[in-house]
Amino acid sequence: MNTPGSLTYVYAVTHRTGPLGEALAGLHGIGQTPLRLLPLTAETEPAPSTSLASLAFVASDVPEQDFNETALKNHFEDLDWLEHVARTHHDVVQAVAARAPVLPLRMATVYQDDHRARQALAAQQDVFSQRLDQLRAHTEYGVKIYLTPEATQPPAAAPAPAASPGKAYLQARRAQRHSRDAVYQQAEQAAETLETIASRHATQRVRHAPQRGELTGPEENVVNDAYLIPDDQARPFQAAIADAAQHYPDLRIEVTGPWAPYSFAMPAAGPTDAPEPPP
Amino acid sequence: MTVSQHGEPLPGRQVALVDLLDRLLSGGVVLTGDIVLSIADIDLVRISLRALIVSVSSEIGPAREQEGGRDEP
Numbered sequence: 001m002n003t004p005g006s007l008t009y010v011y012a013v014t015h016r017t018g019p020l021g022e023a024l025a026g027l028h029g030i031g032q033t034p035l036r037l038l039p040l041t042a043e044t045e046p047a048p049s050t051s052l053a054s055l056a057f058v059a060s061d062v063p064e065q066d067f068n069e070t071a072l073k074n075h076f077e078d079l080d081w082l083e084h085v086a087r088t089h090h091d092v093v094q095a096v097a098a099r100a101p102v103l104p105l106r107m108a109t110v111y112q113d114d115h116r117a118r119q120a121l122a123a124q125q126d127v128f129s130q131r132l133d134q135l136r137a138h139t140e141y142g143v144k145i146y147l148t149p150e151a152t153q154p155p156a157a158a159p160a161p162a163a164s165p166g167k168a169y170l171q172a173r174r175a176q177r178h179s180r181d182a183v184y185q186q187a188e189q190a191a192e193t194l195e196t197i198a199s200r201h202a203t204q205r206v207r208h209a210p211q212r213g214e215l216t217g218p219e220e221n222v223v224n225d226a227y228l229i230p231d232d233q234a235r236p237f238q239a240a241i242a243d244a245a246q247h248y249p250d251l252r253i254e255v256t257g258p259w260a261p262y263s264f265a266m267p268a269a270g271p272t273d274a275p276e277p278p279p
Numbered sequence: 280m281t282v283s284q285h286g287e288p289l290p291g292r293q294v295a296l297v298d299l300l301d302r303l304l305s306g307g308v309v310l311t312g313d314i315v316l317s318i319a320d321i322d323l324v325r326i327s328l329r330a331l332i333v334s335v336s337s338e339i340g341p342a343r344e345q346e347g348g349r350d351e352p
């Protein structure tokens with residue numbers, strides 16, 4: 001199946017369905033190569049009826065020269081390359097998610113060929129199948145809290161009458177510290193409140209580290225959580241967060257999503273959370 | 280109040296790269312592929328990415344971190 005000099009890049013695990021196959025036929029993966037379903041069973045057979053047997057990777061060929069270990073290491077330092085691969089990976093996952101249950105894979109999961117990829121799929125088929133079932137009709141949303149730049153700025157220094165310059169400076173510093181403390185305190189309260197509200201709707205939460213750095217803009221991100229929300233709870237969840245956000249004028253509260261369940265692809269308890277044997 | 284909601288994904292609306300990388304580099308199923316960046320390499324990438332753009336550190340102790348918010352019905 002692979003063209004010479006290429007590797008098999010896998011994007012997601014899904015269940016093979018007719019509509020999905022048709023949709024993928026019109027889409028492309030990294031480097032404009034065609035996408036394909038890589039099922040456990042041979043592709044010529046009709047889509048199997050049992051859910052386990054219908055497991056498949058969504059895959060495409062990628063050039064070996066770009067995805068061998070050395071190249072990958074270098075590419076990961078290249079923001080433009082990283083963004084292209086990340087966005088393409090995400091587009092594929094979203095396209096699948098719109099049509100079938102999806103378990104996104106970590107970016108840059110690559111096999112020597114389709115045969116090796118199939119082996120990996122087969123080795124984990126029970127875990128994948130179970131997790132796909134658990135994630136059915138669930139969607140991931142992000143909840144982020146930012147301190148607005150204005151809120152963390154010192155207030156306009158009110159001239160302190162009859163104070164010496166040194167004293168005025170100290171007063172200004174104290175006022176600045178108080179205002180920062182107040183904003184952080186507000187953020188802490190907001191984080192607690194939003195967490196309580198979200199937990200009424202969510203089945204699981206993952207806490208990502210607050211975002212820092214050049215791409216994040218002038219606001220300080222203090223909370224960066226992901227929640228797994230049952231689809232029938234999506235609207236009430238969003239409404240409740242928006243409602244609560246009104247009480248925090250110095251914060252920006254952002255809901256991102258809907259996302260494919262990236263942050264919840266594997267069960268929280270990890271390997272110890274062994275799947276029960278099938279009946 | 281400032282609430283921004285992205286709502287339904289629309290064609291042409293790009294998600295923020297930082298949010299995407301949070302999910303693609305610390306989320307998703309981790310399989311041992313044939314081409315494997317060693318843990319040390321990934322960590323280096325994480326460190327340089329962190330300096331450059333983003334916080335990809337939520338993988339450290341995901342089970343522990345998830346426990347707090349876990350509320351299985």
